[in-house]
Each structure stands twice: as structure tokens, then as C-alpha cells.
Ligand SMILES: Nc1ncnc2c1ncn2[C@@H]1O[C@H](COP(=O)(O)OP(=O)(O)O)[C@@H](O)[C@H]1O
């Protein structure tokens with residue numbers, strides 16, 4: 001916390017998938033631990049790619065985390081009471097807009113709040129609540145990956161379903177990594193429009209429907 005005002009602040013680490021957001025979050029957490037600060041890490045229940053109670057990067061590094069139900073606003077209450085000096089939230093793109101208020105309340109009370117998450121949907125549109133968090137935060141780092149087509153810096157998330165670009169009408173939420181997404185630049189990013197292909201798509205199931213918007 002700041003010595004004079006005793007308030008904290010919000011740091012946002014955002015950008016495309018594979019840009020190193022989680023690696024950067026883990027780096028900051030390691031430094032906080034070396035400084036002897038108390039650290040609490042939260043991750044949404046929907047993203048179980050790295051095992052239930054950890055956050056993990058695409059390179060396999062991990063940190064223990066508390067899993068929070070990302071459906072609805074109620075479960076976020078557990079963050080409200082966290083007394084840790086450093087409170088980190090990974091995969092913030094899976095939480096509701098209520099996360100913005102929670103992060104601000106924590107920062108007002110003196111915590112350093114570090115939030116990581118991708119800021120664009122596969123359509124290239126703002127992925128809430130990241131844009132709101134970026135506007136409210138004291139510090140914002142927007143990272144870029146490497147475009148998997150041309151090798152330029154990549155700011156966009158290319159969703160691929162069975163190797164083909166996703167359609168604009170596909171659901172926003174689809175948990176995944178290399179099997180469903182690539183980092184791409186503005187020029188190489190592709191989004192299908194017009195008639196949706198008839199092919200059976202992985203998220204055209206009742207389970208996926210209830211997990212999506
Ligand atoms: N297209 C890519 N551009 C950059 N790094 C990539 C790419 N694909 C895989 N990686 C790997 O992913 C790592 C970043 O992983 P991670 O921190 O989990 O990213 P993020 O949290 O932003 O998705 C990089 O250090 C690199 O080893």
C-alpha cells in the first residue's frame with residue numbers, strides 16, 4: 001500500500017492469448033513473495049486447464065490459487081474480505097463486470113491488486129470486464145504474442161474449430177489453448193460471417209449452451 005494514503009492500486013496485465021500474461025503475473029507474484037508480502041491468488045472455476053487449484057502458463061509454470069465460481073456475482077464476495085497485501089486474479093475475462101467493483105474495493109482498502117486476462121474476444125471485440133478494469137487501473141500492460149501466420153506482433157485471438165476460423169455467431173466462451181486458438185495480428189485474423197457452416201461444432205451441445213452466454 002502507499003505509505004501516505006494507505007490505499008492500494010490496480011495493475012492490469014492484458015493482451016492476446018500466448019502473449020505471456022500468466023508468465024508476467026507469476027513473475028510479479030514471485031517478487032512479492034521474495035519481499036515477504038502476503039499473496040492470494042484467485043482463478044475462475046470454468047478454466048481447469050492446469051488443474052483445479054492452480055494458475056498456469058502455456059510453458060507449464062504454476063502457482064496455487066483459490067478457485068472461484070465465475071457464474072453470477074455472489075461468489076466474488078470471498079475476494080472482498082481478503083486481507084492479503086497482494087491479491088491476484090487470473091483469467092479475469094471469465095468473470096462478470098462485478099469484478100471491477102471488487103478490485104476497486106480491495107485497492108481502496110490497501111491491497112495491490114493484479115488482474116490478468118485477455119482483452120479481446122475471438123471476434124476482436126472488447127472482452128469485458130478487462131476493458132473496464134484497464135480504464136480504472138493505475139497501471140496497464142498490454143502484451144503481444146507472435147502472429148502464428150506472419151511472425152509480426154499479435155494482438156488478436158484467432159479461434160479455430162477443427163482447423164477452420166470460427167464464425168461470428170459462435171458463442172463467446174470456449175475454454176481452450178493451442179487446440180482451439182492461435183495468436184494472430186490484425187491482418188491475419190479471420191472471422192467467418194454469413195451462413196454458419198452446417199458441420200457439427202464442438203460447442204453445439206446442451207452442456208456447452210448452458211456454459212455460454
Ligand atoms: N504465438 C506465440 N507467441 C508468443 N509466445 C507463444 C506463442 N505460442 C506459444 N507461446 C508460448 O507461450 C508463452 C506465454 O504463455 P502464457 O504466459 O501462459 O501466455 P498467456 O497467459 O498470455 O496466454 C510464451 O513464453 C511462449 O513460450
Ligand SMILES: Cc1cn([C@H]2C[C@H](O)[C@@H](COP(=O)(O)O)O2)c(=O)[nH]c1=O
Pocket residue numbers: 016017018021022047091093117118120121122123157172173174175176177
Ligand atoms: C479469445 C477468447 C478466449 N476464450 C478463453 C480461452 C482461454 O480458456 C482463455 C484465455 O486464456 P489465456 O490465459 O489468455 O491464454 O479465454 C474464450 O472463452 N473466448 C474468447 O473469445
Ligand SMILES: [Zn+2]
Pocket residue numbers: 147148149150151152184185186187188189
Ligand atoms: Zn500476421
